Amino acid sequence: MRKHISGFSNPTVKYLRSLREKKLRKRAGQFLVEGLRLLEDARVSGYVPRTLVMAEGRDPHPLIEGLEREVAGAGGEVITTTPDILSKITGKSNAQSVVGVFDEFDTSLGAVDRSGAKIWLVAQDLRDPGNLGTMLRTGDAVGAGGLILIDDCADPFSAEAVRASMGALFTQKLARARWDDFVPWLRGGETRGGSGQLVAASLRDAVPYRGADYQAPCFIMVGNESQGLPEAYEAECDLRVTMPMKGRADSLNAAVAGAVLAYEVLDKLDA
Template identity: 65%
Template sequence: MPRTITAYSNPLIKQVRDLRDKRHRREQGLFLAEGLRILTEARETGRVPRYLFFAAASARHPLVEALIHAVEGAGGEAIETTPDILSKLSGKDNPQAVVGVFAAFETGLADLDRRAAPIWLVAERLRDPGNLGTILRTGDAVGAGGLILIGECVDPFSVEAVRASMGALFTVPIVRTEWTPFVDWLRGGAGQLVGLSLQTEHDYRSADYAAPTFLLTGNEAQGLPEAYEAECDLLVKLPMLGKADSLNAAVATAVMAYEVLAHHR
């Protein structure tokens, strides 16, 4: 039986609210995900929240019932609460039907099987959580083996990144590492490192991609450092016909990922 919390001063509510903050996520080893679609996606991949918050009005929804059942079966806790508290947990005026608190998870480079997928995404110093989530979502769509984050990237478990991923956070393995261990690992086996660059004449459309292809995306404002470009096996450029020589980082990654996918098909 779900318990009910109606007081905003309840210590669990405070603890969950704190998960909007990176330091608290790290200390507690937990993160927030919200919305029926994302939580259902999580459940289908075997990830069940430790705490599930829902409002009475949505308790009869079959997908909410399925979530409550899964949470209680996995030893977690389903908690009925007020729309007002739900809205405060999610930080949105228009609260989603459900909020879940999940145990953080992480994949190591050594856990990756590079032969498992023809495309892998690599991003360095990504700053925008929306971009990170969107890149995960694209990774899911193109069947990427995982997203490897290099250096000081935004936290993939931030509320904004989880939201933008639309559940892909649960389906695409994420590795957080640094440039040197990544390159050491990459060069220990097959793998073509491909970077987008303005300093090349290779059009992305006529390039030769070899699986497994590792697509490298640079920081939103600065692009890739020179040393990283030098390490690439292939640098390609996208046509830029406009006034500004730039694309959104998640957009550029997606255009490249779909191009590589078409070559591999």
């Protein structure tokens, strides 16, 4: 189905704008993805938007035309509108010429198959959506199974996190849980591919991160950007490792630390 919208007060425009707000996005169970590159990454990964919104007067592109056919073939809605209205929807003065609306994923722990990958990333109370998106990109780069968000993390379906993931949102399994639910799940996994080794960068009873005894499936955990991991969470870890800090800084950015550790684990498990 294809239609044209020319008015700012159109109910569809108001609904699409509302997806920029976390509370309304959660209520709707949908999120926005802006730009042809991300939409193509989603399509290649098997995700087709429910709604495709395109600016009229845009330059023709075979990928957009193919995407439009897939959306229509899947029973979705294709909308054309003015560039000004598209900017209103995205909240950006220089909005891309195409936007997609996707259903949020199943983010329950029960949907995670830990046997599907040697490495998993875990973030606890991570507040920066850019860091969250970066961790998704890291997971994709090292062949991780996905990212598990613990406690009050940033919204992975926000525009900032989606953009920062550079398409990895669609290649990585995403799960959300409270710590008190995550630990029993992790430790009780004998019937779901085996329990996992929980690893974190730490200064408490830690060993050098290079050459540590990493085991699959390895769950690499990073904490809040400013506070790090709570002491009780670190105590639950099977392995705590430390990274050398040779300058004045006393710590790495949370997402960077996760990436450094993930590549070391990858090297160890692939040896």
